[in-house]
Amino acid sequence: MELEVLGNKADTEVGSYFISNYPPYSVWDRDRVPDALAVLAGRPAEPPPLGLYLHIPFCRKRCKFCYFRVYTDKNSRDVDTYMQALADEIALYSRQPQFADRQFEFVYFGGGTPSFLSADQLQRLIERINRHWRWDAAREVTFECEPGTLRESKLKAIKAIGVTRLSLGIEHFDDRILELNGRAHLSKEILRAYGWAREIGFNQINVDLIAGMVGDTETTWKETVARTLALQPDSLTIYQMELPHNAVFSQQIKDGGEDVYVADWPTKRAWVQYAFEQFEAAGYRISSGYTVVKPSEHSGFVYRDSLWRGADMVGTGVASISHVGGVHFQNVDKWDQYLAAIEDGRLPIGRALPIDRRQALIRELALQMKLGRLDFGYFREKFGCDPATEFADAFRQLVAWDFVEMTPDGCTLKRAGLLRVDGLLPLFFQPEHRSIRYT
Numbered sequence: 001m002e003l004e005v006l007g008n009k010a011d012t013e014v015g016s017y018f019i020s021n022y023p024p025y026s027v028w029d030r031d032r033v034p035d036a037l038a039v040l041a042g043r044p045a046e047p048p049p050l051g052l053y054l055h056i057p058f059c060r061k062r063c064k065f066c067y068f069r070v071y072t073d074k075n076s077r078d079v080d081t082y083m084q085a086l087a088d089e090i091a092l093y094s095r096q097p098q099f100a101d102r103q104f105e106f107v108y109f110g111g112g113t114p115s116f117l118s119a120d121q122l123q124r125l126i127e128r129i130n131r132h133w134r135w136d137a138a139r140e141v142t143f144e145c146e147p148g149t150l151r152e153s154k155l156k157a158i159k160a161i162g163v164t165r166l167s168l169g170i171e172h173f174d175d176r177i178l179e180l181n182g183r184a185h186l187s188k189e190i191l192r193a194y195g196w197a198r199e200i201g202f203n204q205i206n207v208d209l210i211a212g213m214v215g216d217t218e219t220t221w222k223e224t225v226a227r228t229l230a231l232q233p234d235s236l237t238i239y240q241m242e243l244p245h246n247a248v249f250s251q252q253i254k255d256g257g258e259d260v261y262v263a264d265w266p267t268k269r270a271w272v273q274y275a276f277e278q279f280e281a282a283g284y285r286i287s288s289g290y291t292v293v294k295p296s297e298h299s300g301f302v303y304r305d306s307l308w309r310g311a312d313m314v315g316t317g318v319a320s321i322s323h324v325g326g327v328h329f330q331n332v333d334k335w336d337q338y339l340a341a342i343e344d345g346r347l348p349i350g351r352a353l354p355i356d357r358r359q360a361l362i363r364e365l366a367l368q369m370k371l372g373r374l375d376f377g378y379f380r381e382k383f384g385c386d387p388a389t390e391f392a393d394a395f396r397q398l399v400a401w402d403f404v405e406m407t408p409d410g411c412t413l414k415r416a417g418l419l420r421v422d423g424l425l426p427l428f429f430q431p432e433h434r435s436i437r438y439t
């Protein structure tokens, strides 16, 4: 197989290559929703860890590279209606036999922009949820924030609900680039929000950057890396800029109107490598193809590591994604449909896919590859097979490309492989899933 086939061409073209799940969402189907309902009605013998994802789909502005289901036109009454529906959905799940006596190990507020909510809205949501399902036992509660939505009082309210990790979407420090890409915040808001968050004493602060936003250059990227390092976050996540099909930029390119240029993939990989080197020199450690952590301060990523090892997760909110008992499912992605289902007392599941054992194996193997190493002993014990034999062709190819080194009990990605890991994962996929559109 050629590297080109893996969607890893030099130019940044319209399309996604980031892999967050397997099999691809495009093969999940409305006809399989009964499989999701059946698994929810059952009682697992030995349940894996369980997580809760809450999708807060509101943003102040739509970023031009964004492909998420988000709304920028809802008023506070709409937001209240949605938050009531979210709490009602969690109440519906809490009554499913599948979850009897199960506690959440991790909770994730994602978006959209969870910090779009006011302190009061957040407080009310938590009170409503607590009537049905408490998360006191959760080892990690993560909350995504957009810097411009934060005030000191709101950050205090966020901490008061038990958030252990604040994830701050900085993306870049150059105001011109932030504006060009449609971000709602500016650099001064980043510094203000970060200062408050540190003073208030969040256990963990993660910051996100995107390498190669429209307008980014080597100079602006290096400046952003330096300013991010100066903050001394507990962890840093770096994404490489993509042009997903339904993003504003992608539409502009398809329409042939405005000139939208995103740095090519080799450049973006070089920029991430530069950031990794700067952070490593300052004592940070690489934790995945996108993440560096400060070892002395970091407490691990429960959400990421649990999901990548096959945990169950209840995804709530419009278009949210769940994995329970070997079935993937996703909520309907239309506002009215979502609210109507909750109003009727129905779970708003729109499409589903039960996965077989081999697909579960591929999913975990692909996701754990993002860590930069695989422990084959884990797969032997859990799936009763040896990845080196099962995926011999894929590993042979990766070794031939010099992206992977086989070790006696696993494999390690070399830096060149780690920086392009998502483009390599389809090698492990079933043939029918290798080149289809992901969403």
Ligand code: SF4
Pocket (backbone or CB within 6 Å): 058, 059, 061, 062, 063, 065, 066, 067, 068, 070, 111, 112, 113, 146
């Ligand atoms: S803040 Fe995040 S979710 Fe909202 S539009 Fe921007 S990228 Fe999308």
